[in-house]
Amino acid sequence: TVTTPDCEVNKEPTCPSYHTWHLSAVSIICCYHHQELVPKGETIILKVRAANARGHIAVHFPEVVLCIEVYHYKKTWVKTQEFLVLGRQFLTEMRDRIYCITDEIMKKTGQDDPSGYFLVEDVFCNDFRHPAAVDYSKPILNWLQDSKSEALEKWESIASGELPQKQKALLGSKIGPQLPHFKTAKMQVTRFCDLRFRLGAGYLYCHQGDCKHQVVIRDMRLIHPEDVQNRAAYPLITFQPKLRFQKCSVCKIFKAVKVTVDDKWAAENPCYFCDLCYYMLHYVNGSLLYDDFSVYEYLHE
Numbered sequence: 001t002v003t004t005p006d007c008e009v010n011k012e013p014t015c016p017s018y019h020t021w022h023l024s025a026v027s028i029i030c031c032y033h034h035q036e037l038v039p040k041g042e043t044i045i046l047k048v049r050a051a052n053a054r055g056h057i058a059v060h061f062p063e064v065v066l067c068i069e070v071y072h073y074k075k076t077w078v079k080t081q082e083f084l085v086l087g088r089q090f091l092t093e094m095r096d097r098i099y100c101i102t103d104e105i106m107k108k109t110g111q112d113d114p115s116g117y118f119l120v121e122d123v124f125c126n127d128f129r130h131p132a133a134v135d136y137s138k139p140i141l142n143w144l145q146d147s148k149s150e151a152l153e154k155w156e157s158i159a160s161g162e163l164p165q166k167q168k169a170l171l172g173s174k175i176g177p178q179l180p181h182f183k184t185a186k187m188q189v190t191r192f193c194d195l196r197f198r199l200g201a202g203y204l205y206c207h208q209g210d211c212k213h214q215v216v217i218r219d220m221r222l223i224h225p226e227d228v229q230n231r232a233a234y235p236l237i238t239f240q241p242k243l244r245f246q247k248c249s250v251c252k253i254f255k256a257v258k259v260t261v262d263d264k265w266a267a268e269n270p271c272y273f274c275d276l277c278y279y280m281l282h283y284v285n286g287s288l289l290y291d292d293f294s295v296y297e298y299l300h301e
Contacts, residue, residue, distance in 0.1 A: 055232060056232065058229065058230075058231065059086070059223060059229050059230070059231050060088070060231075061223070062223075063087060063223040064086070064087030064220060064221070064222060065084055065086060065087070065220070065222070065224075065227060066084070066085045066086075066192055066217055066220050067082065067083070067084060067218045067219035067220075068082070068083045068084075068085055068094065068215060068216070068217050068218065069081070069082050069083075069215070069216045069218050069239075070082070070083075070098055070205065070213050070215055071213055071214040071215070072213070073100065073102070073211050073212055079239065080213075081098060081237060081239060081240050082218075082238045082239035083097065083235040083236060083237060083238065084227075084234065084235065084236040084238055085192060085234060085235045085236075086192075086223075086231060086234050086235075087193040088191055088192075089231075089234060090187070090188060090189070090190065091118055091125050091187045091188075091190050091191070091192065092187050092188045093234070093235060094235050095116065095118070095127060095187065095205070095207075097235050099240070100207070100208075100211060101299060101300070102207070102208045102211040103207070103208060104299055106208050108297050108299075113132075113207070113208050113209055114130035114133045115127060115130075115132075115133040115134045115207070116133075116136065116187075116205070116207035116208075117136050117137055117187065117204075117206050118187065118203065118204065118205050118215065119137075119203060119205075120197055121180070121195070121196055121197060121198075121203075122180040122181060123184070123185055123195065124137035124140075124141075124182060124184045124185070125184075125185045125187040125190050126184060126185070126186060126187055127186075127187040127188065128186055128187070128188065129187075135184070136206060137182070140182075141182055141184070148179070151179060152178075152179055155179055198217075199218065199219065199220060200216065200217075200218065201216070201217070202214045202215070202216055203215045243300045244300060245300050246272045246300075247272070248274035249266070249267060249268050249271050249272045250267070250273060250281070251274060251276070251277050253274075254274035254276070254277075255274065256272035256273060256298045257273070257278075257297070257298055258272070258273045258275070258278050258295055258296065258298055259273070259295070259298040260273065260278075260293050260294065260295045260296075261293065261294040261295075261296075262293050263293040263295075264292070264293065265281060265282075265290075266281075266293075278295075
């Protein structure tokens with residue numbers, strides 16, 4: 001383990017297969033006792049985009065810059081965002097910059113849940129800033145405590161890849177994967193430099209109940225004089241796909257805001273509408289003409 005200013009990171013060689021099964025194991029365990037709409041991007045935004053600047057706040061030296069990647073919740077191989085984050089920043093500062101269409105959908109339906117957590121190694125970092133926030137990790141930890149044998153069995157079945165098999169061959173059949181001793185922390189008071197992590201390992205971001213994203217800390221370095229020196233500008237977005245929007249299928253001019261399925265008077269199925277065209281086709285004097293179809297709010301591809 002090497003120590004940088006206010007930060008620690010495990011520099012021991014890591015195995016990609018271990019990272020893969022470790023994240024999968026944690027995700028499955030989290031899903032077991034815890035009861036998907038993402039942007040398609042063709043064009044990439046390469047310009048570094050700063051957080052809403054609140055004036056100039058000088059960066060304190062020495063400072064560490066982390067490169068952090070966030071992946072699609074369903075297409076787990078698709079990177080949706082990349083950030084430059086300062087080591088002394090709180091985890092909540094990055095959480096507030098993560099974009100996921102699930103958040104937008106939940107807000108539109110009035111079901112927005114402010115709760116969420118990052119799982120980094122064996123620490124659940126829960127966001128308790130909002131009074132209505134709940135501890136997502138509690139039922140998981142309770143289940144691990146009450147069902148240790150079942151949890152270990154699931155963990156071993158997931159971890160029974162090439163690396164654990166080699167470990168058993170070398171150390172004996174009695175030696176196998178052990179359940180981590182999970183802990184909890186408050187996201188709003190936890191800084192990145194408070195965490196122990198491995199570069200390139202897959203960690204977990206969970207929000208809106210059961211929407212999960214893989215998070216990877218790809219790189220760590222000391223801040224350079226040519227980096228942005230305004231702390232208020234971080235986290236910096238260095239990568240994000242450009243969102244694609246459908247135009248109204250009727251007027252071909254305005255951006256679509258609704259999409260219908262099995263609509264007998266629509267030219268296409270599904271069919272996209274702007275507000276004006278949708279109401280002109282489906283309403284007369286404020287009354288719906290027919291209702292044997294499904295209609296949904298449309299955000300983007």
